Each structure stands twice: as structure tokens, then as C-alpha cells.
Amino acid sequence: MFDLVIKNGLCLINGNFLRYNIGVEGNRIAYVGKEDIKGEEKINAEGCFVLPGLFNAHTHSAMTLLRGYAEGLPLKDWLEKVWEMEAKLDEKAVYLGAKLACVEMLKNGITCFADMYIHMDGVARAVEETGIRAVLGYGMADRGNDDRAKEELRIAKDFIKRWNGKERIKCILTPHAVYTCSKDFLAKISEIAKENGFIKHIHASETFWEVKEAKRRYGMSPIELLDSIGFLDSNTVLAHGVWLSDSDMELISKSGSSVAHCPSSNLKLSSGIAKVAEMLEKGINVCLGTDGAASNNMLNLFNEMRISALLQQLRRKFLNPAKYLEMATWNGYRAYGIDSGSVERGMLADLVIMEIGQSHRPIYDPVNSIVYSSLGSEVRDVIVDGRIALEDRNPVYVDLEKLCEEVSSFAFFHSSL
């Protein structure tokens, strides 16, 4: 008798779709196979795909509050509006925005996300309450000021002490970027991370300007700079990686660092198109992120898989579509050192049950249907850490109507009606 069984779904097992049953014990997958197993709780997945949970490898969840706030604007004007609004955020606002994000992500089959932002206790509380899994860090930026560096590190460490290991939360160190953090500060963070076994997550080579600026200041690309201070290792996740040179990619590949690719955001903010095909060729672990909702505007990895594939095809790079599904699942968990992202015995029970929808038909190969023809709204049930967090498209632990009302108070349109 398992705690939970999922029956008759088309389960993604080792790259194949098989009509298997899945047994969950505690927070782990305990059985995958054809036997007619029994469980305390039972989900009928007939007519559904069963996938490992998706991992959103780079986001700023509370930025749902700014979704649609600054549209039709070039980056400079966009940033000004966003910063003005962010200055007004407090922990309660961040909690509400992150909670809306957690529900949206669950609805789109995301079982874990990596977030760096401010007022992170608000994000942690949202994770705690919604049942999702997360990798969280306080976004540090010393801007070359020693006192500020100390204060930023203090906030980051305090956050880690309060939340690491609690409630499906893994805490990490998240310096913002090489243009907002000094070289010494980044070296110090790298040292602390190594001593304590922390993962590091940083924006890197997102824009052409960023690379140009690093070369001007240091005579090195952002990746070369990070390499020179020993920052790059297999516990490092680099967000964006749009403007990587061949030798940057070699450094990343050699170090075992991962890249969190955010295709929609890179289009929206005019950053560019990342060389995903080349990165994979060089053996880099590429995972997939939505970035914040202000630069996307959805927290939906089905969208990102599809857009990533379309953009690579624009570049005449025709990858096996299964690669994109790996990027959205397994590669994310691998990047952040969490043993999930695959439907197999012993893994954490983070699972997605999605209906085979109208736009999936006809099905020649389910991977193609999932990567190219899924909206995200096909996701019916989501299991995180062995517990059902989304049931029949409704978040189990959240009063969504109440939440939407609270969030609406941040927008002007609703109040003017």
C-alpha cells in the first residue's frame, strides 16, 4: 500500500512514453511499473501524460506585481519604471506577488523554481504556503562599497539561516551580476559558497552592454572575470548567457557550471538569442527559466520550450525536441543539486499530470506534442514532494480568488473601474 498512486498515465520514462503506474511513499517515488498497485490516495491519469516536474531555473517571482506595467518601452525606460515600482515593495508585497507566481507556476506544471530578489522572507513564506519547491537567495549587490558588501552578505546569510532546508526550500548565494558586484565581493561570496557547499546563481552575459562594460573595466568578459576569481564550478548557475564567446563556453563547460536560458525575456528586453545548440554541443548543462513576469510576461516553461526551439530553428539549429524537455526538467534539478526531474524510483516525487489536449493531436511523438503544442493549461494535477499541490487545475493550499483580489490592489486599472 503506497501513500499515493498514479495510474494509467503515459509516463515519460527514460525518454519513452509508457503506460505505467507510479507509487509514491513519503516524498519519494517508490515504484514505477506495470503492476496494479494500491494506494491511500489514487489519481487516475488515463488520457494524460505524466512528466517529471518542470524546473524554472531563473525567475524573480514577486515581479508578477509588475506584469504588464511597463510595456512598449525600450530597456532604459522599462528599467526606470520598474525600479521606481520596486522601491515601493515591502515584504508583504513580495509575499503576495510570489504567492501569485507560485500558483501560476504550479498551474503550468512547474514544481521548483530558482529565485533571487529582495525581501526574500516573503518569497519563502509563499513557498511554504503554496506547497511548491524552491531554491532561494537574497539578490546581493555591493556596487563597489565595502560597507554595503558586508550588509548584503549579512542579509543573505540571515535568510539562509532562517530558511535553508525548511519547507522544500534550498537556500543559495545569489550575487546579482558582475556589473553590480565588485570583483572582491564576488570572490568572497565564492569562498563562502565553497566552505559551506552552497550553490551560487548570478546573471551573466545577458546583454551586449554587460560584456562590453566588463571588458572596459577588467579587460575580460564576465565569464573570464568569474573564472579568474575561481567563481565557476559545478555549483554555479549562470542566468541568461546570451553573449557567450566560444572561449566563454569552453570555460563554462570545463568548470561544470550550468546556464539558465530565458528566451522570452531575452527577446522582450532586446538582449538577443542565446546559442543553445552550441552550448549543448560543448556539453554545458543548459536549463530553462522564465525570468520575472515583468519581462516575459508569463511563468510558463511550455512557452519557453517552444520559443527556445523556434529561435534555435531560426538560427538553423535543429535539435532533437527531447532536448528542450530535458532542459525544462532534469537539467534544472541537476544544476541546483536536487535529486528530482525524472520519473524513476528513488527520486523526489515531483510530478505533473497533463491532459492530452486538442492541440496535441494527432500524436506522432508525444515529445513533439509537449514541446511544440502545449499551452500549459493542459496541466491538471501537480505533485510536489509527494503531496498534491494542484488538483484538477486548482491550487490545493490557496484561496485563489482572495489572492487575486489582494494582488489587484497593486494595479491601477482595477481600481479605476
Added chain:
Amino acid sequence: MFDLVIKNGLCLINGNFLRYNIGVEGNRIAYVGKEDIKGEEKINAEGCFVLPGLFNAHTHSAMTLLRGYAEGLPLKDWLEKVWEMEAKLDEKAVYLGAKLACVEMLKNGITCFADMYIHMDGVARAVEETGIRAVLGYGMADRGNDDRAKEELRIAKDFIKRWNGKERIKCILTPHAVYTCSKDFLAKISEIAKENGFIKHIHASETFWEVKEAKRRYGMSPIELLDSIGFLDSNTVLAHGVWLSDSDMELISKSGSSVAHCPSSNLKLSSGIAKVAEMLEKGINVCLGTDGAASNNMLNLFNEMRISALLQQLRRKFLNPAKYLEMATWNGYRAYGIDSGSVERGMLADLVIMEIGQSHRPIYDPVNSIVYSSLGSEVRDVIVDGRIALEDRNPVYVDLEKLCEEVSSFAFFHSSL
């Protein structure tokens, strides 16, 4: 007493969202305003946006049958697989594929589509049965052969005789492209179109190869060639228009021709990114299409609006987001000469009622929410020609389960289970 009333929705009226009621009489919008009107049938649109119906300005609906069939392949291999399969299609297959497409389009808020393909009677029957509106033409290609030219024209004219003006169908002339049709054939079609007031729809400047080939054969770009034979006028819709020079755009603008922009397909088949911003600047009527499901893979204009906007932003072209909504609605109806695409009195009653979804929140400006944050699955009810064709997400005139079963017989995966 109206035939149908839609109450309390946030209706898009002249670019603004107003809480209005809409009255429908026959197939026309007969009232738009604040009065508490009564109707035989009533739809409560509380908590919903009410939009004009979306127009899919370029597709090959029956290609749903080939969705996901040829993935991860460069154009040449893709075409070989697609052509091999298309040779096997008959009218019944086209009917089934088109019917699946019609339902998918209705579910995504599309009330009218423009289609050129083979076995068009199958498409017309699908339109008749599903309740959608369509602009249909037999896809003609003489490949420089006079006998074939005559036979192609005969098929096209017979189709027009059988279906024009029936069942929400408008028939048009659809030569395939300048590289598959001879100059004389295109001139002949243009002449017939002028005599009879038919709209013409043709692929033009989709790929770099096409432009190069036209210059080699004619010393002219495809647009210059079409202009030289008097093909370009306000009754012409050019599909794709990815590789337009400035002077091509001037010619199109001067002639009053429209361009059907298909961003997803242009990425997927490595064609390129159309210069939408420049076209709009020059006053060209740009509308939006999905192309066929084999090169998209979804028939979803919410997707196309979003991708189009993201791609223009990649090009550092920041349009007012309302432009994309116009492209997906009003501009399509204008291109094909149908008086719909706007929520106003006297227009055909083609309307979409979509729920304000989780990913729309918070709402600063509904246009931003619709363009950047909609999946399509928010569409709840669709009215075409005054009649409800989609109700609570279900097609009114189609047994969807049966249809999906029939369509599945075309795919290998299902039969192998």
C-alpha cells in the same frame, strides 16, 4: 428584445475597455451600450473581456494532420516528409484535418480564417459544420505548364461556384507563389480577380531563397514582379513578407495590399523575422496568421501576437501593444473585405468572451494582459455570425471526442499503443 445579449463584460470599444452590454440581432451587432437590454439568449460576461473575433489571415487548416510529424529537421528534409504525406491526403482526410483546425481555432477565439490548400471542398464542409467563418481558395500552381494552368483555374473556379457566399464562406483566388506559378498565369489570375471582384491571396517573400530565385529568373523581387503585372491592389493579401526591401514595402503600401504576418512559422522554418514595425510605419495593413499546424504547431493567435511583439522588441522596435491586437482582429477583416473585427453597431456579430485569467493579473492595462499574457485557453465563449459556436470551451456543433479519435488514425503513435 434582441436575439442574443452579452452582459457585463469588459468590452473592447474603440481601443478602450468599457463595462458595456451588447445586443445581437440576426448575424449583426445591433446594440452596444450601458442600457439593461433583454434578449432571447443571454450570456453573462462578468469577469471577462469581450473582444472582436480574431482573424487567422493565413493558414492551411488541414495540415493539423501533419502536426508534430516532421520535427527537428531543416527545411529541405521537413518539406520532403510533408510532401510525401500530402500526396496521400484525399478530401475526407482534408475534411477531418480542417474540422480539427476549426475547433482549435474557435477554442482560441478565432472566428474567421483564410485558407489555401488542396481538396478544398473538405475544408468548406468543415467550415459549414463547425460554425466558423472562412475565406477559402484552391491553392493553384501551374509550374510553367499551360495545360496545368487551365486545369488549376478550372478547379479553383468550380470551387468558387459551389461555395462562394454559402455558409459564412467567402471564396477567393489563391495562386501559391511566384516560384510555383508562371508570370502569365499570375497575370491571368489577376485579370479574372479584377473582373469578378475576387480577393487574391499568395505567398510572397517568405524566404531569402524565394527573393534570390525571382531576381535570377525575372531580374525583379517577388513584389516587383507582382507589381509589374498589376497583381498588387487593395484586394490582395501577401502571406509572410519576411524579406521585403524598403522599395518592396513602398510598392505594397501604394497599392493598398495587405501582408499576413506569420511569426511562429517564419521562425520554425528558418525563414526570418518580418519587419512589422517598418511595414506599419509605411501604412501597410499587416494582419496575423498562424500558417499551417505543421509549421507552427498551434492555431493560436494569442501566441502569434505575443511572439510577434517579442520579436519586434528583439529588433528594438517598441510598438504600442494595441497594434498587435489590431493586427489579430480588425486588420484581418479589412484585408479580406469582411465588415467585422470591431465591437460596434452594424458589424457582423463575431465576438469572443474570454475569462480574465491568473496570468492576466494584476491588470494595469487590459491590452497588455491580452497581448503578452494570454494562452488562448482563457477563451470561454465564441459567437460567429450571431450564433454561439463555442460555449463554455466546448464546440457547439462538433462531437470533439469522436473527431479526435478519427484524426488519431492518421498518427502512428496512437496505433502503436
